Amino acid sequence: METHDKILTIPLEGVHSEHCALIVDDVLAKTEGVLSHKVELNNHQAKIDVDSKQFKLGQLTKNIRDLGYDVTTVKKSFPVEGMTCASCAVSVESILSFEEGVISSSVNYANATATVEYVPGIAKLENFKKAIQSIGYDLIIGESENQEAEIEERQNEQFTLLKKRTIAAALFTLPVFVIGMFFMEMPYANWIMWAFSTPVLFWFGKNFFINAWKQAKHRKANMDTLVALSTGIAYLFSVFNTLNPDFWYSRGLHAHVYFEAATVVVTFILLGKVLEERAKGNTASAIKKLMGLQPKTVTRLNQEGNQEEVKISNVVLGDVLLAKPGEKIAVDGKVISGTSFVDESMISGEPVPIAKSVDDSVFAGTINQKGSLQYTAEKIGAETLLSQIIQMVQNAQGSKAPVQKLVDKIAGIFVPIVLVISLLTLLAWIILGGENGLTHGLLTMVAVLVIACPCALGLATPTAIMVGVGKGAEKGILIKDAESLELAQKIDTVIFDKTGTLTEGKPSVVASLWKEENKKNAAVLFSIEQQSEHPLAEAVVKNYSGVTPLLVSDFESMTGFGVKAKVEGQSYFVGNKRLLDENNIATDGYYTEFIAKHSELAHTLLYFSDSDKVLAVIAVADQIKESSIEAIAQLKEQGIEVIMLTGDNEQTAASVAKTVGLNRYKAGILPEDKLSFVKTLQSEGKVVAMVGDGINDSAALAQANVSIAMGKGSDIAMDVAHMTIISSDLLKVPQAIKLSRQTVATIKQNLFWAFIYNIIGIPIAAGILYPINGFLLNPMIAGAAMAMSSVSVVSNSLRLKFKKLQ
Template identity: 60%
Template sequence: MTEKAEAQIIKKTFPITGMSCAACASSVGSTLKSTKGVQDADVNFATHTAWATFNPDEVSLADLKSALQGVGYDAIMEEDNVAEKQEEAQIAQFLEVKRSLIGSAILSIPVFIFGMFFMSWEIGQYISLPLSAVVLFYFGGHFFKGAWKQAQHGKANMDTLVALSTGIAFALSIFNTFYPEFWLQRGLEAHVYYEAAVVIITFISLGKYLEEKAKTNTSSALKKLIGLQPKTLIVLINGSEEEIPIGSVKVGYEILVKPGDKIPVDGTVESGDSYVNESMITGEPVPAQKLAGAKVFAGTINQKGSFTFKAEKVGGDTLLASIIERVKEAQGSKAPVQKLVDKIAGIFVPTVIGIAILTFVLWQIFGGENSLTQGMLSAITVLVIACPCALGLATPTAIMVGVGKGAENNMLIRDAESLEKAYQTNAIILDKTGTITEGQPSVVNEKWFSEETSLKSILFHIESKSEHPLAEAVLKQLKSAELSKISIQSFESISGRGVKAKYDDQNYFVGNFAWMQEQNLKTSDEVLITADEWESKGQTVIYFADEKQILAIIGIADKIKENAKLSIEQLQNRGMEVYMLTGDAEKTAQAVANVVGIKNVKAHLMPSDKSDFVKELQAKGKVVAMVGDGINDSEALAQADVSIAMGKGSDIAIDVAKMTLIGSDLENLPKAFHLSQLTIRGIKQNLFWAFIYNIIGIPLAAGLLYPFTGFLLNPMIAGAAMAFSSVSVVLNSLRLKGMKL
C-alpha cells in the first residue's frame, strides 16, 4: 500500500443502538466488515460501541450508518454530544420495551383464560383474535421486523424463532377460527393457539425489559469519576487570582487551592501547608499532609489549609483520567453470560425450521391418505413445541431468584455474569482499609501514667484545636469521659511533629515520639515497651506530655471487622487463594494480615498497581474476585472477573462493582460465593431440562412414534407442553428461595 493510501485510512469509534444480544453484536460486526471500503471492524457489546477502520474516499460514515440500518440497527455518528445522544437512545429503548411488556401482559391475560379454560367457546375465539393481533403485531412487532431484516441478509436470531412460532400459531388459529370445517370434515378438531402466541411474546418481552433496565445504568460509574474533576480552577498570574475553565489549564500554571476545593490536575506543591483527603487514590482514611515538594492528584479533596502547586499533568494525562480510561477499558472487555444462549439459538433456529420442513416432506412421501393434513399439523407442532420460552427463561428466572435471595441476605447483585464468574473464582483479592478494617481510625489502646483527673480535659481541649486528622479519633474517645470546661491559653501547631499548648502557665505537648524527644522529656521503659508493642500491631501511637514527663500514650488504629478472620477462613476452605492489597505501609499491612490469617500481602500500592496485580493473576489462568470500597479500588474492580464493593464504600466502587455487600459485613462474602454456586446449578438444571424437552418433544411432534403406535401429537398438546416447560423452569428456579446460604 502506498503512503498516500495509508494516510487516507481512518479509525472511527461510534455508539450502536438496537443491539439486544451477543448475536446482534456479531451481526453488526459482520455487516460493517462486509461494507465496501471497510478494512476492519469490531463491536463491544458491553459498551454498545463499534469501531471501524476505513477509507473515507470509498465509504462515508453515512454509508456505514445506512448499512447498519439495513439489518435493523443504528449508529450515532454525530461529532457533538455523542454520549448524551447514546444515553437518550438507551432510555427511549428502555421505555419502549417497558410499554410493550405492560401492554402485552394486560392483553394476554384474557386470551390465556379463554384458550386454557374456555377453549370450546366460539365467541372467545373471536375476542382472542384482535387481542392477539395487537400483542403480536403492535407490542411484539419488533420481533417480526427484526426477523424480517435478518432474513433479508440470510441470518437468524432469537427474533426469528419468536416470529415464526408465534406467527404460524396465529395464522393457523385464524384459519381454524373461520374455517373449522376443514378439519372437522377430516375427523379432527379445529383448535386455536392464540394463548400460546401471546404468552410467548409476553415472556420474551419480560426478558428484554430486564436486560434494558440493566443497560440504562452502565455508564453511571464513569460519569461520577468524571465528576470528581472541578469545572473551574484558580490560577495565579503575576500574583493575582484568576478563575479559568478546567479545559484551559496548561502544564506549568501556578494553581491556588483553597480549603474544601477539589484539586483540578496533578502537580507538585510549591508553597503552603494542608492535609489532603486522598482516599479516592490511596484508599486510606487518614488525609495526607502536603508540604512544599509533595505530589497532589486531580480529584483529591483539600482540607482546611491553602496552598499553591505547579501543574505537571493536565487533561487526559492525570492519574484520575488514567483511572477513568482503564475502568472504561476493563468494563468493555466483559462478555455477557447470555452469549452462550444466543449462540445456541443461532444454531437452534435454522435447525428447528429445517426439521419442520423435513417433517412436512416426509409426511408427503410416507403419510398415506391424510398426508397433507397430518404433515401440516406435524410441521406446525414442531414449530410450536420448539418455542424458545424455556430456553429464554432458563437463565433470567434463576438469576431473578438468586438476586432476590441475595437481597434478603444483604447482597446486591447486578447481573448474571458476576454470579457465573463467582462460581468459578479461585483467587480473591481484598482491599485492607474499609474492607477488612472499619475504614475509620479510632482509639484502640490508651495508657495513662498519671492519675490527675483534669488531664483528660486538658488533652480534649488541646485536640479540639488541632487540625490533624488523628485528633478526631482522640476527641471521640474522650467524649465519654467526665470533662470539665477549661480555657487553653495558647496553641501552636508544628508540622510533622505535633502541637504545643499552654494551660494554667504549664506547657503541654501532643504528638509523635520525635516531638517528645525534642522536649528532652523523661521516658520510662514502660512507655517505650508499650509503644513498641502497639506499633508492632500496626497502631499509630500519640504521646501526651507536660514539661517534665509523658503523661499518656494513645494507640490509634483502623479496627479489624468483627467477622473478618472467620470469613477469610471460610473463603480459604473453599479452595480460594486470598490476597490483601493496600496503599498503606508494609508494617501496618502485615500486622492486619497476621491477625486475619492472610499470607499473601502487597502494600504501598497505587490504583494502577492493584489493577496490574489482577491482570497478573488472570494471566496465570486465575478467575479473580476483587473486593474493595474506595475509588482507588475502581480500576481493579473493573478489571477483575468478579467485582464486589462494600456497601459503606464510595459510590464509584459500588457503581463499578457487579456485587455490593450491604452494611459492609464480611460475613456475607462467603455467602455470596455459595449463592453463586446454587444459582449457577439452577441455571444448568434449567438449560438441561429446556434442551431435554426439545430433544424429546420435537421428534414426538414430527410424528416419530406414528408408524409404531399411531400416536400423533396434537398442536394443542404441544402448546400445553410448551407452557409446562416454561413453568417447570420457573418452579425449579424458585426452589432456591427455600435453600440456606
C-alpha cells in the same frame, strides 16, 4: 462498477497532537471501505469518504480504541415493544447493528430493551425506529419526564388486553374442544367447530399471523411463524375436510378435522404468554423497588424560610430542603440543621439506621426516621447515588453474559431448523405412513411446529441475570455487568488492600492506660489535641469529645515529635517517646506491659505528660473492620485463597494479617507492584478478584478478573470496578461470589431444561414413538408443553430470590 460513496464525520477523543493525528490517519488508511480521509486536529474529528457497502464503523472504532484513542459515542437503552421470543430479539439486534452510525447493539428479550452504542451526528434515532417497525416491532425513542410511568402504563394495558383475549379465546375454545373430543358424530359438528374456531385464530390470535407475515416479508421467522403455520395448516385442512368430506370418503378414508387442536394450541400459547409476562414482571422487581424509592415531591424552604411543596424536578443545586419524620430524602445533600436517624438499608443493605447531624451526608431514597432534617441539595436528578445505582442495575440487567452469545446464535437458526424438520416429518409420513400417512403427517408436522420453543432458550440466561443483579442490589452489592456476575463464581484467589478495605482507613484510639484519669486531665488532652491538625490528634479528639474544653496557650507543634502547650499555666506534652526523651521525662514501670503489648501489635503510641511525669499512654491504630475476620473465614470455607497487599510497613502488615487470619501478605508495595502481583497470579492460571478502595488500587482493580470496590472509597476505584459494595461491609464479598455461583447454577439449569425439552419434545412430536407403541403426540398437548416450558424457566430463575447468601 457501481460505487456507494458517503462522507462521514467521525468525532475523535484523545487526539491532541500532530503525532496522534498521524497515527489515526494511518488507521484510516488501512481500514477497508475508506476511500479518502482527513484528520482535522482543531475540530477533533476525521472526515472520511467511504464505500458504504464495504465500510464497517464498528471495526474502525475498535481499531482506533486499540491504539488508546477513542471515537465519541453514545450508549443508550431503548424499550422494545412487540417481541414474543428469543428469535425476535435476535432479529431486532441484527436490524439495529446494520443501521448507519451504530457501533454495537444488544437486545435483551427478558426486559424488552435494546442497548445501542452509536455515533451521534451519523446515527439517527428515527431511522432506528423505522427499521424496527418494518419487521413488526417498535422502538420507544422519545423521552419525557414520566417516560418510565408511561411505558409501564402501556405495558399494563397490553397485559390487560392479552388477558382479555386469553379468556375470550378459552371461552370460544371450550365448545370446540368438547365437541371434538366427545361429540364428533353430532349433527353439524364440524360446522359448529368451524364457527367457534375462526374468531379464536383470526381475532384473538390474530397477532401470531400479523407478526408472522411481517417477518416473512423480510425473510425472517420467529415463534409467531411456528404458531401461525401450525394452527393455520390445521385450520385450513379442517375447513377443506368440512367442505369436501367426499374427497376422503371416495378413497376409503375418514375426513378428520382438527379445529380443536388449532384452537387449543392458540389458547394455551396465549395462556403461556400471560403467565410468562407475569413472571418476567417479577424478575424486574428490584428495579421497581429502587425506582419506587424516588419521591415525586419535596418540601423546600424559600428565601423567607417558608415551606413550599415542589416537584422533585424543580429542585436545583443549593436549595434548602426539609425532611420531616417518616419522609424520604429527596436528593443527595448535606445536613445543615437538625438531628435524626436515617434508614439507609435500601441503598446499603445495612439494617441499622444511621445517626445524622450537621455536616453529615444524606442520600436520595433513604428514609428519615424521628427527627426533622434541613439539608442542602448537592446532587440532583441523574447525579444522585440512587439514580446511579438504578442506572447501573438497569445496565447490568440488560447486559449479556458470555454464555448468552452461544444461545443467541442457536436462537437465530432455531426457527428455520424447526421448519425444515416439520417439512421432513410430513414427507416421511406421506412416504412411509401408509393410508393414513397424510393425516398423520399433517398432525405430526403441526405438533413439531407447536412444541418447538425458542422462548425457553431465550429466557434461560437473561431472567437469571436480572434476578441475580436485582438481588445483589437489594443486598447492597452493585454489579456492573452480566459478564462479571458469571465470572465471579470461578474466583479462586481474592486480594485485599489493607488500608480502608480490611481496616477502617482512619486512625482511632484502640486502648489507653492512665495513671491518674480524671475529667481535668482528659479535658487538658482533648483541648491540646484540638489545636493540632495531625490525623492522630483527630483520633484523640474524637475519642474524648465529651469533655469541656479548656483554654490553651503557647501551643507549639514539633514535627516528628508531637506538640506542647500550656493549660492553666502548667506545661503539657503529647507525642512520641522521642518527645519525652527530649524533655527528660521518664516512663515508669507502670506502663511497661501496656507499651510492650501494643508495640507488638504495631499500634502507634502517644504519650501524654506534664513537665514531670507521664499521665497516660494512648494506643492509636487504623482499626480492623468488624466484618474483616468473618469475611476472610467465609472465603476460606469456600476454598478461596486470600492475600493482603499494603504499602504499610512489615510490622503493621504482619499484625493485621495475624489478627484477620491471613497467612499470606505483602508489605511496603507500591501501586504498580499491586498490578504486577495480580498479573503474576493470573499467569499461574488463577482467577483473581481484587478488593480495594483507593486511587492506588485502581490499576490492580482494572487488571483483576473481577474487581470489587468499597462504596466509601474513591470514585475512580468504583468506576474501574466490576462490583461495588455500597456499605463497605466485607461480608458482602463472599456473598457476591455465592450469588454468582447461585446465578450461574440457575442459568445452567435453565439451559439444560430448555435444550432437553426441545431435544426430547421435537422427535416425540414427529412421531418417533409410533412404530414402537403407536403413540402420536396430540398438538393440544404440544401447545400446553410449549407454553409451560417458558414459564418453568422464568419460575426457576425467580427461585434465586429466596436463596440465602449467608
